[in-house]
Amino acid sequence: MYAAVERLYPICRSITGDGVRATLDILAESLPIERRGVPSGTQAFDWTVPDEWNVRDAYIADRQGRRVVDFRRHSLHLVNYSVPVRATMTLDELRPHLHTLADRPDWIPYRTTYYHRNWGFCLADEQLRSMDEGPYEVVVDSTLEPGELTYGELVLPGESAEEVVISAHVCHPSLANDNLSGIAVAMEVARSLSACSARHFTYRFLFAPGTIGSLTWLSRNADVLSRIRHGLVVTGLAGPGPLVYKRSRRGERDVDRAAAHVVARRGGEIRSYSPYGYDERQFNAIGFDLPFGRLSRTPHGEYPEYHTSADDLSFVKPSELAESYLAVLELLDVLENDETHQNLSPYGEPQLGKRGLYPSTGGKPATDMVMAMLWVLAYSDGSTSLLDIASIAGSDFAGLRGAASALLAAGLLGRAAAA
Amino acid sequence: MYAAVERLYPICRSITGDGVRATLDILAESLPIERRGVPSGTQAFDWTVPDEWNVRDAYIADRQGRRVVDFRRHSLHLVNYSVPVRATMTLDELRPHLHTLADRPDWIPYRTTYYHRNWGFCLADEQLRSMDEGPYEVVVDSTLEPGELTYGELVLPGESAEEVVISAHVCHPSLANDNLSGIAVAMEVARSLSACSARHFTYRFLFAPGTIGSLTWLSRNADVLSRIRHGLVVTGLAGPGPLVYKRSRRGERDVDRAAAHVVARRGGEIRSYSPYGYDERQFNAIGFDLPFGRLSRTPHGEYPEYHTSADDLSFVKPSELAESYLAVLELLDVLENDETHQNLSPYGEPQLGKRGLYPSTGGKPATDMVMAMLWVLAYSDGSTSLLDIASIAGSDFAGLRGAASALLAAGLLGRAAAA
Amino acid sequence: MYAAVERLYPICRSITGDGVRATLDILAESLPIERRGVPSGTQAFDWTVPDEWNVRDAYIADRQGRRVVDFRRHSLHLVNYSVPVRATMTLDELRPHLHTLADRPDWIPYRTTYYHRNWGFCLADEQLRSMDEGPYEVVVDSTLEPGELTYGELVLPGESAEEVVISAHVCHPSLANDNLSGIAVAMEVARSLSACSARHFTYRFLFAPGTIGSLTWLSRNADVLSRIRHGLVVTGLAGPGPLVYKRSRRGERDVDRAAAHVVARRGGEIRSYSPYGYDERQFNAIGFDLPFGRLSRTPHGEYPEYHTSADDLSFVKPSELAESYLAVLELLDVLENDETHQNLSPYGEPQLGKRGLYPSTGGKPATDMVMAMLWVLAYSDGSTSLLDIASIAGSDFAGLRGAASALLAAGLLGRAAAA
Numbered sequence A, B, C: 001m002y003a004a005v006e007r008l009y010p011i012c013r014s015i016t017g018d019g020v021r022a023t024l025d026i027l028a029e030s031l032p033i034e035r036r037g038v039p040s041g042t043q044a045f046d047w048t049v050p051d052e053w054n055v056r057d058a059y060i061a062d063r064q065g066r067r068v069v070d071f072r073r074h075s076l077h078l079v080n081y082s083v084p085v086r087a088t089m090t091l092d093e094l095r096p097h098l099h100t101l102a103d104r105p106d107w108i109p110y111r112t113t114y115y116h117r118n119w120g121f122c123l124a125d126e127q128l129r130s131m132d133e134g135p136y137e138v139v140v141d142s143t144l145e146p147g148e149l150t151y152g153e154l155v156l157p158g159e160s161a162e163e164v165v166i167s168a169h170v171c172h173p174s175l176a177n178d179n180l181s182g183i184a185v186a187m188e189v190a191r192s193l194s195a196c197s198a199r200h201f202t203y204r205f206l207f208a209p210g211t212i213g214s215l216t217w218l219s220r221n222a223d224v225l226s227r228i229r230h231g232l233v234v235t236g237l238a239g240p241g242p243l244v245y246k247r248s249r250r251g252e253r254d255v256d257r258a259a260a261h262v263v264a265r266r267g268g269e270i271r272s273y274s275p276y277g278y279d280e281r282q283f284n285a286i287g288f289d290l291p292f293g294r295l296s297r298t299p300h301g302e303y304p305e306y307h308t309s310a311d312d313l314s315f316v317k318p319s320e321l322a323e324s325y326l327a328v329l330e331l332l333d334v335l336e337n338d339e340t341h342q343n344l345s346p347y348g349e350p351q352l353g354k355r356g357l358y359p360s361t362g363g364k365p366a367t368d369m370v371m372a373m374l375w376v377l378a379y380s381d382g383s384t385s386l387l388d389i390a391s392i393a394g395s396d397f398a399g400l401r402g403a404a405s406a407l408l409a410a411g412l413l414g415r416a417a418a419a
Helices: A002-008 A018-028 A091-097 A125-129 A176-194 A212-220 A254-265 A318-337 A368-379 A386-393 A397-409 B002-008 B018-028 B091-097 B125-129 B176-194 B212-220 B254-265 B318-337 B368-379 B386-393 B397-409 C002-008 C018-028 C091-097 C125-129 C176-194 C212-220 C254-265 C318-337 C368-379 C386-393 C397-409
Strands: A034-039 A052-061 A067-070 A085-089 A136-145 A148-156 A163-169 A202-208 A228-234 A244-246 A269-271 A292-296 A339-343 A381-385 A413-418 B034-039 B052-061 B067-070 B085-089 B136-145 B148-156 B163-169 B202-208 B228-234 B244-246 B269-271 B292-296 B339-343 B381-385 B413-418 C034-039 C052-061 C067-070 C085-089 C136-145 C148-156 C163-169 C202-208 C228-234 C244-246 C269-271 C292-296 C339-343 C381-385 C413-418
Touching (some): A002 A176, A002 A318, A018 A034, A018 A202, A085 A091, A091 A136, A148 A176, A163 A212, A163 A318, A176 A202, A176 A228, A176 A318, A228 A254, A254 A269, A254 A292, A254 A318, A254 A386, A292 A318, A318 A397, A339 A397, A368 A386, A368 A397, A381 A386, A386 A397, A397 A413, B002 B018, B002 B176, B018 B034, B018 B148, B018 B176, B034 B212, B085 B091, B148 B176, B148 B212, B163 B176, B163 B212, B176 B228, B176 B318, B228 B254, B228 B318, B244 B254, B254 B269, B254 B292, B254 B318, B254 B386, B318 B397, B339 B397, B368 B386, B368 B397, B381 B386, B386 B397, C002 C176, C002 C318, C018 C034, C018 C176, C018 C202, C034 C212, C085 C091, C148 C176, C148 C212, C163 C212, C163 C318, C176 C202, C176 C228, C176 C318, C244 C254, C254 C269, C254 C292, C254 C386, C292 C318, C318 C397, C339 C368, C339 C386, C339 C397, C368 C386, C368 C397, C386 C397, C397 C413
Parallel strands (some): A163 A202, A228 A292, A244 A269, B163 B202, B163 B228, B244 B269, C163 C202, C163 C228, C228 C292, C244 C269
Antiparallel strands (some): A052 A067, A052 A136, A085 A136, A244 A292, A339 A381, A339 A413, B034 B148, B052 B067, B085 B136, B148 B202, B244 B292, B339 B381, B339 B413, C052 C136, C085 C136, C148 C202, C244 C292, C339 C381
């Protein structure tokens, strides 16, 4: 996963353009991701696919022709979606187009101007302070013309047509945690699932630009929406903080309960919905009302490196990606395997000992496996699922699932209905 | 407000008599309060309007004719509703009629004997300890005769016949916080509301003696009761403690939710109902079941000055009255303006930017106004009111109301139904 | 109660055999407990009554014929339900049959092998370490033959056929807290109830071996089950810890609410259900779904003395038994007397003063009795019981019950329906 992040990092992505296509090309090397193009001007609910933006070059050069600020050195230097410019300007004339972070003088901020025709440069505050009055040569060699919005989609069919959707935004330029981490984890999860012999749900992975990308997908997939059973936005899955799960808007959907279980047991944090953030805003909107949660580590805006050049390759650790990947797999495991059973020997405790399921010498504390079987037997009344029992018992889903398997094999438990 | 407290302080009020009328006369100088008289002997549910009580003079004089205890110096010196007495008594004979506070030797307690014909004097414990054996001349020059119970009422009509009732008890003698503070705040709120061009609700202010006064009002206004939508008892609104809201008996009425929001955001405290206190006991009684909360600062019995001569003008600060007044206005603002809306652009987030409602440069944190709009859009499903959203979002009602106005103006929101 | 524990302590009990009968004989000296015998081989749901086990003698003797381990010195020395053995063995051959506690080298553990034909000895670890290689004479002079399972039952009829069942397991050998404490408290409670002139409920006390005993009783009393209104397992009622109430499986049955009230007010702890423990496991099983809680002090497994020779007479204090006994009585008092009333004077507060129920001098704080009456009046709407009110008010059930009696006598309250 870290190698993927390294390879994707230098590319200048935006909500449209070559950067997104280059990113999807790299992803398509290892998984059959389908690339969709939607023409500029296409309506997506209240939004319109904008003109496509591409950059050949952009810089600010001093009188000696030295590039003081150079897009080729860092994709963040150019305000994303800047219109073409060729001008000579003094520093004072330039200032309204320059963005810095006064409290982080050596970091470059990330700024965009998607829906408002403008241009600008981002640079380190200390660099700005070292610049003389100029004049400077200012060049933004970009194009902003009718083209397309591009997104990638991968569908892994399952036994059921009901879908689990995993979405990662692909519009951010050289920012490692936001969101190359989410892209890399989603890819690795897709690889693991595609290697599985049997999947209950159909899995759909979306790699789309933020907001306009997810809205465009939503506007073109009205028939899919009713089949979406669970959804997850993955983003910011590296960084030193613990896992943070953000609930869906309604807050008590199945994915919320499953994620709360998995994340809490990993020492992570569960938060309520807020209408700010990533594409969970779109999926959860009242008109769709889809059950999408979001998994991240320290969320956007809560770590100083967020949306700056400090969100670089050194900010992302392979071990953090690995834990995030495992958490997503565990969550999907719960969604796939949460079943409801009926205790078939409900009149008192069945005699586990005569079936080899209970230690023969009594008087000692119960083992974890015995406890898990007792919890499953005590609450499997035909309407209480394994995840419900995990919540009642405060115990691990995987352990209860193992206990249920043993009890099913022993004929003490029957399947009630898919939860 | 403080000036009103100062002016009302010296008057000896009781549940009937000239003191209540003098108090209502002062209130009527600035607002058209209507005074109602109800004859002694009138039945009010389980209670009967008692004979009217008035005092010309009352004292205990020593052998030299010096007034050792003198009602004219402090209205608390006489047990409220004392029957007439003229006698010469030794200190030992007097003692059963004397009330002091052993642990507050320089304060005079407040005692009453409304429904049990008796008499007595209250004095500082240190004064009692300095008295010799006497004999003393004891005079209570009071009358207790058929008359009337008096209360004041002010109705400010609104667009709706549904009422908000604000009630303050007017039966306590020279006690500043309990309840001249409540009377003063209620008056100031009434003045503010009467200056409003438009009121949704009809507002009714009651200035009545405790218990028998509110019960008398309830017994004579059966037709009004079904129109009461919200009610608030105001009392003890000065003193150094934080605001304290006491919920209605059922605990989750609209006024409770609104007050909890306002008081919690001001750092105040929310408490459950208890059947002890002020006239909320009567309004909330099972047979009426009216949604009355109570607003105070430190409640009765929880500050040592309560029901003693130390609850004097120095115990009441203008700034405390002002904060209490603002809290009541905020509460009424929530009750007036809590509306339910329908998001008219529910398929994803509407593009606020093209309507000038979103900053043009992206990448920076959301402003409070943007967040408020996003909260309103995310939850305005036709059945979730602004106050509901304030509770979900943990944010300020006024901010959400402003956001809703902007969204209504932009055509993104429609009114669902009065909440 | 302590005397009963002392007398029962030396007896070697098991799930069948003479020890249980000897125990029931002692109990029958003071209360008319009926003894039931159920033949070996009888089916009880998934279980079968096993052969009856009795022990004449059991020991390990060294080459000098000295009894190194001797069942006659402590009943825990023999693994409960050991099959007969007569052999000469080296220590190495013996080892698989020896049980010790490495971390408590001077305590003898308690072990059983009820449903797996085996034998063994339990001894102090320090004793084992002092033993040489032998050979040893090993004797288990036990019988394991068709016989019966025995349990005791005591029914105290009440006005209602609905039953409260109190169950204590009687299968543990010389372990004082587990469960001679439970047996002794149950006996004392039975004595107190049988001395009562009037009982609302019928009370049934069960003294049965764990698991197989309660299941056998359940299998033979199908007609009783629908009449069981409340149930309580009593065990481990001595020891230094606070009272601990374990809720029924569903967690919010009447007995749970009553016990939570009583135990919390005594500073005890309330816990959720867990499917491990004592016979509450059987009564709460899905097929029966009976509302059984469990009262203990520090529960099984949470004190080091549990299931060892250190759970002896010195571990049990008369004062602990006394508090446990009082808590059970209080719980039964709530169950017997939780009634629902109707306020017959619901329009405001009734005038308590004219009925002599309110102090004649006003201005002072309310007394506990006045507060209790006000709570009962405020919430007695025909569907809120005294226990509900105790929970709302955070006050004592007994105080509210006293207040309700006074209000009933004054005609201010009427009985609604048995709760």
